[in-house]
Amino acid sequence: MAQFFGQVYSNVETSSKVLAYASDNVLFDKLVTLDSALTADLVVGSVVDATGALATSTDDLSVVLSPAFAGQTYIRVARAPHVMLIASELVFDSSLTKEAVVSALESAGYVFSDFSTVALRTT
Template sequence: MQFGTFQTLNGNNSHARYKVVAYASDALMQDQLIRTASAIPDSLIVGDLVDSNGALASSPVDIAYVVVEPAKAGSAAFVAASPEHTILSLAGVEFGSLDKSLAQAQLATLGFTFTDYDTVALRTT
């Protein structure tokens, strides 16, 4: 990262965890494996906001998870960030067509905290 802009990894950083994870307090507990009842409809990249079924969230209230490892369409599970152990970088979240402020509010409701390139946010408790 240089001056707040992510530098791509071999031309593509959609598979790199550092894109969205700014800080993790526990290297093991920062992830959660989410198993879905049916196949994931679309391939997911790091930073995607998805609903409880692994589909891309169509509205901010549908957001249940933030993807931290790529997953292929048809998979029955994906890896998401744990809100208790992870601080997200807003620059790496894939908001798509979602309203950024409403999506950020939903993520905060889920327990996430945020940082950006010009902000330091470390948990003290």
């Protein structure tokens, strides 16, 4: 059992589940303050909209990096372009397809790497 943010859970995922690489240890994430409290728990890798709910469209998407619990008014999300995400670890609403989510996140500046692809940005 792990204690995370004052709550006890038997399985706690961390940002390394969805992050393949972070180019900057300070700028790779950001805290988003929500207008209203979360209505459901979110796991690491959840693809959310601006309200913090699982996204049902490909507009204004973010990827959650820390577990978030119902009632919270903030979430920790990945910040493009400082991260490389693992597409196979994304959690999204069943109304969306993986291809649509990845395409929308790529157009927002995110980069992806999976087991068959290794692509690190260089300067």
